[in-house]
Amino acid sequence: MSDQSRPENDQTAPRPTREAEKPSIEAQDPPELAGDLLTAAEELFGDRTDLAVRFVEHLSSTGIEWGLLGPREVPRLWERHVLNCAVVGDLLPEGALAADVGSGAGLPGLALALARPDCQFILIEPLERRVAWLDMVVDDLELNNVDVVRARSEQVVGNVVVDIVTARAVSALKTLIPLTLPLLQGSGELLAIKGRSAADEVKSAAKVLKKHKGSAPVIEIVGEDLLAEPTTVVRVRVGSSR
């Protein structure tokens, strides 16, 4: 008898094991950093590569245990997450002040803070557990170029004023624009990490871009020289350069 045809009150039906009832939230071994990935990490993080390794250890252990990311992401933490975010560091001007909206597990914010020690980062994240995790990691890595703010980005407009806003996987461009461009207070740039939908999202955002005085978006591919799957960034400027 298949499970589908078994009556619900059938006492002979095997009980699911505890493992099957509960999603795995156990720490995992961090993915290995070797070969091309090691070359890319050293290129991007320089003498902070050890700290990037420690960040990945946090993501694979407490990041999983605290439910900030799924266990299936662990094997691809370097290429799909940390390196993929760090390559965006090339687009930041020297000494920039940046806000990462919806930082979650520090992506891209912490990856960028490791790659660009000359820049300052404000990680904006509303969820308490994520903020506590970010604080813990920032303390452990002794990062002096990162502040964590517990808020929705709309709540800090006027208090947080930055040159650059970054965001990944927060929302479609159309809804991301009103959450991010006001933090630039008339001058600066949004760097939104996007996937294959980038061009469609740009089309859908035309009206809202006009309302928020954003420039025509430029879709840029970064990290082609370092990563098998480079990163797509939608760049939107406001006003002139600071």
Ligand SMILES: C[S@@+](CC[C@H](N)C(=O)[O-])C[C@H]1O[C@@H](n2cnc3c(N)ncnc32)[C@H](O)[C@@H]1O
């Ligand atoms: C899908 S997660 C992505 C996290 C991370 N950026 C990444 O790429 O892994 C979206 C995050 O955006 C945060 N978020 C949603 N709306 C926000 C808002 N208005 N302001 C700031 N953060 C927001 C959520 O709390 C969540 O942590």
